[in-house]
Amino acid sequence: MWSKPKNRKMAALLAFASAANPVPISGLHKFYLQQPLWGVLYLLLAWTPIPKVASVIEGIWYLSQDSEEFDLKFNGGVSSEVKPLAEAKGVDPAKVGAIAEAVRQLDQLRADGLISEYEFEQKRRQLLERIA
Structure with missing residues (x-):
């Protein structure tokens, strides 16, 4: 319910x-x-x-x-408090913001046809691994 x-x-x-x-x-x-x-x-x-x-x-x-x-x-151990993802993982929010901006720039390069979908995905994964 x-x-x-x-x-x-x-x-x-x-x-x-x-x-x-x-x-x-x-x-x-x-x-x-x-x-x-x-x-x-x-x-x-x-x-x-x-x-x-x-x-x-x-x-x-x-x-x-x-x-x-x-x-x-x-709640079976599930927290009822909503925490930002960065705070929940103990990650610096400034670092997350910088990586998000880098991913946006990569996406723009892909949209402009300057990098391929494959290159975009590889770089995106490298950037996201820095968060964890």
């Missing part, structure tokens, strides 16, 4: 919203975190204070975890 990684701040917000909501709707955060059985249990117990108290505790728990711990538990 949810294809994107879960965000711990959104999960905490839904948990607090479930607890603060005067209408007996609890467990929204459980559905968000793909725990529908718990979500249904919270809905069934919505007439008691148990889900509201549990939601507050869980909201605090989600916020107290660091991103890696949350991702390990609720």
Whole structure:
């Protein structure tokens, strides 16, 4: 149902919203975190204070975890934070920018007919290998 990684701040917000909501709707955060059985249990117990108290505790728990711990538990280890590719690989962004500019210049040379497709591809691969 949810294809994107879960965000711990959104999960905490839904948990607090479930607890603060005067209408007996609890467990929204459980559905968000793909725990529908718990979500249904919270809905069934919505007439008691148990889900509201549990939601507050869980909201605090989600916020107290660091991103890696949350991702390990609720995203299968996949990070919910979006990082630039260069930062994720530990590469200098200035170096990536220079290589991207060199590839653009190569592409222009190819478009102008000054180098062949084969030469373009070989040079492009050499430049991209410098990033990794």
